Amino acid sequence: MEIKSFLLPKDKVSYLTTSASMKEAMERLEACHYTAIPIIDEEGKYVGTLSEGDLLWKLKCTPGLSFVNMDEVSVTNIRKRIYNECVAIDAHMEDMLALAADQNFVPVVDKDRVFLGIIRRKDIIEYYTRNITD
Structure with missing residues (x-):
């Protein structure tokens, strides 16, 4: 099986660009019901993931x-406390599964x-649950 079989493509994923504001991030997270969201730059390259926790810490630790x-x-300008590693589309399944854990x-x-796009851990678990045979 290839990684791309689990891919939720970019056009179906909520994400932020590096030009987004903290307010936009909060609104996007609220609208899509994510707890974390990918960030891409002007060239469309993945640069990191912003979490709800990152937003809360920024709000708490910034006077005014x-x-x-x-x-x-x-x-x-928001510190990311966790960096979600990305995987190449042509990587081995084991590489992706190790990250998804x-x-x-x-x-x-x-x-x-x-x-x-992204691969959701939920989709991996559902796939293996459906395909496990005793």
Whole structure:
């Protein structure tokens, strides 16, 4: 089996660009019901993942920051406490499965690190649950 068989393509994934603000990030997370969201740059390359926790810590640790002015904070200025490793679309399944064990989703990139989509741990578990035979 190939990694691409689990891929949820970019056009079906919510993500942020590096130009997004903290307010946009919160609104996007709320709308898509994610707890973390991929971030891509202007060239479409994966640069990291922003979590709800990252937003909460930024709000807590920045004097004067509130819901009123968080549109002034760029997502690039928010410390990411966890880096979700990405996997190349042509990598071995074992590489992707090792990452999925520790991450809710695995970002998938091409050879130039352009973001192609994600693989959700939930989909992997569902696939193996359906296909396990005693």
